[in-house]
Amino acid sequence: MGRSNKDRSGAFPQMPNNSSNIGSMNTPSPSRILQNTPPKYSHSPTRDPTHRATSSASPSFVHLPPKLPNHGNVHNGTFSSASSATVPTNNNNSRVKSVNAQNLQSSSNNTVASNGSYSSGSNRTPVRHRNQYNRTSYADEELEQRQPKFYAEDDHSQFTQGSNFSKPGFVSTPQSFNGAASVAGSVNSVGSGRKSTMSGGSGLKDVDSFIDSVKQKGIAKRKRKEFARDPRYQGTRKLVDDLNKAIGVDKRQAAIANANVEFDHNDEMQHNAELYLGAANVLCLVLSMTDQEDEIESICSALEMVYRAEREAIIISYQDVGPALVPLLLRLLDRCELGRKVLAEVTIEHISRILLHMTRISELRVPLVNHPGFLSILERVSTLPLSEENRVLRMRLLANLANSDGNKETIFERSSLLESIMKVATLDKSESAREYAAAVLMDLASHPANQIEMAKIDKVLGTFVKLAIVEDKVETREYAVSGLQNLAFEKQNRKQLVTYGSGVVIEALKKTTSIDANDKTRRRSAGALTNLACDETADLMGKHAGLLKTLAHVSISDKNEDVQQRATLALTKLSNSITVKMSSWSNLLDALITASQCKVADGIVTAMFRVKTRAEENRTSMANHPRLLETLSRIVLDTEDQASPVAYKDCENVTKAIAHLANDPLNHKVICNKHILAALVHGASLSSPAGAVTRDAAILAMERMAMDHSNRPMMARYSGMLVSIAKATEREMNEELNGVPKSSASGQPRLAKPLLMSLLVAM
Secondary structure (H helix, E strand, O other): OOOOOOOOOOOOOOOOOOOOOOOOOOOOOOOOOOOOOOOOOOEOOOOOHHHOOOOOOOOOOOOOOOOOOOOOOOOOOOOOOOOOOOOOOOOOOOOOOOOOOOOOOEOOOOOOOOOOOOOOOOOOOOOOOOOOOOOOOOOOOOEOOOOOEOOOOOOOOOOOOOOOOOOOEOOOOOEOOOOOEOOOOOOOOOOOOOOOOOOOOHHHHHHHHHHHHHHHOOHHHHHHHHHHHOHHHHHHHHHHHHHHHOOOHHHHHHHHHHHHHHOOOOOHHHHHHHHHOOHHHHHHHHHOOOOOHHHHHHHHHHHHHHOOOOHHHHHHHHHHHHHHHHHHHHHHHHHHHOOOOOOOHHHHHHHHHHHHHHHOOHHHHHHHHOOOOHHHHHHHHHOOOOOHHHHHHHHHHHHHHHOEHHHHHHHHHOHHHHHHHHHHHHHOOOHHHHHHHHHHHHHHHOOHHHHHHHHOOHHHHHHHHHHHHHOOOHHHHHHHHHHHHHHHHOHHHHHHHHHHHHOHHHHHHHHHHHHOOOHHHHHHHHHHHHHHOOOOOHHHHHHOOOHHHHHHHHHHHOOOHHHHHHHHHHHHHHHHHOOOOOOOHHHHHHHHHHHOOOOOOOOHHHHHHHHHHHOHHHHHHHHOOOOHHHHHHHHHHOOOOOOOHHHHHHHHHHHHHHHHHHOOHHHHHHHOOHHHHHHHHHHHOOOOHHHHHHHHHHHHHHHHHOOOHHHHHHHHHOOOHHHHHHHHHHHHHHHHHOOOOOOOOOOOOOOHHHHHHHHHHHO
16 A cells, blocks of 8 residues: 655645744654555454444535645645545655555455454465374464454454464454454464565555545535535534634634534534534644644544544545644644653543544554654653553554554564563553553564564563463453464474573463463464474474473363364374474373363374374384373274264274284284274274274274284184174175175275184184
């Protein structure tokens, strides 16, 4: 979302000779703001009904004094509804990584993460098919990045996303403008694993094209006429006219006082009328003409009220008056905050709320950041003695801006602002300020261009760890854990995260997965561990004290099924990379034995038993591991003829695992025990067509065990053994008579008849 118009200085509008001057409000030298190329991690806050942003709107027309002289600053000379003033371009002074235009879209992962901000439909990671377990590793990106959220002007919202983790993959969800995020799912995004990158100049064009289309359809003109003729809004029209015509000080003050009374309500449609009828235009003009503290405070209060309108009304108002109003507000903040012993807290609060109303609109977030000096007022939050309310408002404002993909790289690359955010997150006394700071860091971590560099900053990792462990507020802990999950999504970061601080990241995720009271936090934490698991980190994670045991315990005991699935997924992904030569091998087998009791694993634990027994070097160790054979036997014996497809799949996986163990001559005596024989007899006796593969695998395991002659007497005398083999012989004879060359289910040679003969001889 880029810019085409020239850089503007943002100076106050110059008034005609008979107007008051601005006095001491000098134009500060703008500081440069980084530009970034937007790519795709939301949250969706709840919003007060009085602050919905839904219906269409259009600019208003108001008769104003003679055209203001245009000095190439922030407007084209008038504040009329037909104003062609364009959004100012970036003219900032810090290191600029690129000059590509910004993306105005909110973080969208239809692309987690934000193909994601977070809230995005679904942008982020590829999905791994859970039952495809072989010796190859899992897909690299298992879980999506955390979705960002934006903060409405009213209550700062709970994290209302639905589970973004139904399938592997991480996404940011695009935000709906009424405060509810459209959620793609937590472990559920099927995508490329990267957010799509918007073309640099599309952002501003989208806003302009939207407004142009509205005007082309005549909607704007019709809206203005409707509000002007509607008798319900005659008082509003008269009030705007009074403000416009109030030349003397007394009349102006009376009109402003009246505006504060009339505009102070929660009727969104009424606020739409106020914007369409030109209230913001006139108030901006009056604000630029006064230097009195009390008047500035009152005008800013009235402006905050009128901007409680709907989304489209705010967009069109911004197009009309924003290029003049925003720089004016920024300079007022400088005046209120810099070089003064006593801050004008009330005026600061009103201005912060005006800007917060604007940041509710995703299309305006990048243009707002591109105003010279905008980021400077944000980074002062950690250094000025602001009231708690103003610190929270400032952080909410920053959280909304960070929710836009077009701003994430810009904010991150401004090191002083990043430092300020971390200072608030760790040291601010306000619980809400720390919450919004955590949300900002989480959103920044959802941007692919930021992830590698963020993971290299120890202070960022330390901040996430501290917030995840010690914070009392649920949302703050969730955002911190989600930030770690986002960073873990990038392959290059995984070893850095695992080794940081001798494993403090892993320890923090282990604790939050097992003991955090919030379901979403536990789910995100297990997702972060899944993202971290890979060949390079498996040994370190496997050796981390208690990690494998914790994942196994959570997989069977957590009250939330999504958390159980995530923990199981993390454990099996680690299992895929841990080998028998690693010191964590024995702990892994213990963990798999425990996790085999998980009711929502969808066969991935038993599939891991089968995968591990394929490797010859694993077979002796597994056959001799305590409780492993008993566990395999239990899974088979629990499967009945009318069982579910998942149960049959578990039974099939385990029977094949036993057959793989029987391939090693060293295991023949070990596995020829009552537990395994009972499982093989039961598996060979299944009559359902769904058990055909299990029957063949059981016969194959028996045949291999019988290769050791010392096993045959015990096998022949075991209850039901000969009967099950005889039934298998009959099935094979029928297949042979029907011309089927091999076993129809598995394609293996017919083994039942020679096996039966060898056992009969042994008797």
